Amino acid sequence: MFDQLREEIACIHQRDPAARSRIEILTCYPGLHAILIHRAAHGLWTRGWYWAGRFLSHIGRLLTGIEIHPGAQIGRRVFIDHGFGVVIGETAEIGDDCTIYQGVTLGGTRLYKGEKRHPTLEEGVVVGAGAQILGGFTVGAHARIGSNAVVIKPVPAGATAVGNPARIILPQDHSAKKSPQPAQAGNAAPADTHDAAAATVAAQNTEIPCVTDWSAQPLQALLQRGQAADNASGDASGNDEFAPYGVGRSDDDPLVKVLHELINHTAQQDARIHRLCQAMEDLGQRIENGQRPLDAERLNRMVE
Secondary structure: OHHHHHHHHHHHHHHOOOOOOHHHHHHHOHHHHHHHHHHHHHHHHHOOOHHHHHHHHHHHHHHHOOEEOOOOEEOOOOEEOOOOOOEEOOOOEEOOOOEEOOOOEEEOOOOOOOOOOOOEEOOOOEEOOOOEEEOOOEEOOOOEEOOOOEEOOOEOOOOEEEOOOOEEEOHHHHHHHHOOOOOEOOEOOOOOHHHHHHHHHHHHOOOOOOOOOOOHHHHHHHHHHHHHHHHHHHHHHOOOOOOOOOOOOOOOOHHHHHHHHHHHHHHHHHHHHHHHHHHHHHHHHHHHOOOOOOOHHHHHHHHO
């Protein structure tokens, strides 16, 4: 028992940079307290003392804000960081060396008694803050669940799940993104979607003065600054380290990709609006000089 307690304290001291001493971990970490209370409650549950085990787990929830059903199976060196709002269901199984952040739910989607309703986490799994893992499937060893992800299907070992519903990113997908893309002869493609709007605007009109304050040129500068920031963050980290709070590298974040697409679309539309304004100004000058005004067909050709 004391050997296992020393293991729990040592793993927290290793994984949490805020931990300064073992006394602090033993007295001030609710995740450790919840695990210790659960082990006692689980012992009562397995011996058939169901009410006593459930009542002890209820006391643990009141003290720590972490709800663990006494029927759940938790391995060694499991670290629940912060932990407030964590819910672990009756048939959940958590392997050794797993890390769970606050607001995580290991829940079920079925209401039938006597069946496997909650997920199984194999060893070394990291579950980011606010993630929901729902169902009686398995999350493979050393997998990563992103912040606020909603996982409703199995996750292979070593993979990463992000988004709602969760999208599975396999390890080979990360290596493919790192490999350089071959450039076509005489025409180099943009490095990623950050440069898409800049490339489109440059192909249409390199120097586009705009009638608005937020023209394509400021948008190009914004995209270039974002690209430089992404490159700098990638160089600083040196690897694709998993970010349990969802604020690390955003290459695989669906929301970030949508925002980039909106910025690209805005830049393209702004360039087209400016060309339309130029065509209208040219039409007005032709009328003032007594020239034949542009018809609709010629105006469309100028805009395109």
